[in-house]
Amino acid sequence: MNTAVVATPSAPATAPGWLAGLRCIFLRDLRIAARRRTDALGALLFFVMVVSLFPLGVGPEPALLRTMAPGVVWVAALLACTLPLARLFADDHQDGTLEQLLIGAHPLPLLVLGKVAAHWCSSVLPLVLVSPLLAIQFDLSASATGVLVLSLLLGTPVLSLVGAIGAALTLGLRGAGVLMSLLVLPLLMPVLIFGAGAVQAHSAGLDVGGHFSLLGAMLLLSLLAAPLVTSAALRISME
Template sequence: MNAFFATVRRDLLLALRRKSEVLTAVFFFVIVTSLFPLGIGPEPVLLKKIAPGILWVAALLATLLGLPRLFAADHVDGTLEQMALSPSPLGMLVAGKILAHWLLCGLPLVLLAPVLGLQFDLDASALGILTLALLLGTPLLSLIGAIGAALTLGVRGGGVLLALLVLPLYIPALIFGAGAVEAHVAGLDAGGHLSLLAAMLALAVFFAPWATTAALRIALE
């Protein structure tokens, strides 16, 4: 666990030296979600209807922006090879990098979502469901995205290939995450959608680091 927390701390410190890369995803999320109310106009019923899908798609794309850099810098300077040769399990180190990616790219979106949701005339309870859904869904996006980032590591045009690989896998999270808020706004129970998101997150926490580690070992050969 010491290696796990050391990896998280290292990636967070490196990100603080490259603040522009972190802020790019946050500003993208803010700008995209803010443009829709301006373009559609002040129609509360329509804004409330489209809010869950817009906020979730924007969060999905903002998370995707940081994925190509998840392993690329460590691969170029040889750090990734040293991690593979270290006595600490590579899977634990990979899990630390995924957690750092979520703290940098996912958690800010979760914290900003309730504020941005006010533009769409969502009430407090709907904002709470939105925040909870993103809190369950954004780690899932980082875990799935890490597999795609490892598979496309070192490949020419890897960013485009990464999007093609990852976006179809993001669809279930998008459906159930946005569906939870839509169900709540319609007066239905959102518990089923949130339970499915939590189940997918639990599976991803178990399988994604292992799959990512296997893909990285293939990339390093």
């Protein structure tokens, strides 16, 4: 348990204290992720294997590979992002840290945002960084690869933020991972559609500004709403 992020209810935290709590929970979760590297490594290996199997299965036709590349990479990223999410709050729930966070003076949505940011940096960012290498298998051009990476940078934080809601709702339930996927995946279809659509539009010579604008709007909405909804779900799950 990291008591640095816990404050007594009788001494409300100030704005600088809130930022200190956000930083503390973010660094704490990053340290935990560094000690438990198998979760992030498993998600990365899953992503690489799923993306790499498609060129082997469909054959070496460059035009077909370029057409299917955005959808394959985005679907693999979506599935890989959900793998570590089941444990986002589970360990804190088991050792009692989550109860302390709920009764502490720091705003719970801010602490949730710190945990989600740590999850994205430790488990999802490596997927984004390795995606240009995987794009070579699909014969994507350098500009199309750049659009793919940018769409992943805008879209994958939405996957983590919305996934946190599912992780909070299924906290403590048997088979939480499967149930969380069933709850979350339908909500993430717009991100998948516009993320993959940006690369397809670029390959067709169309403007991708609309796709990026929608991804940015979804990211902003998720940043504002997801921590609040996740906090409410956590309080319900802990009752």
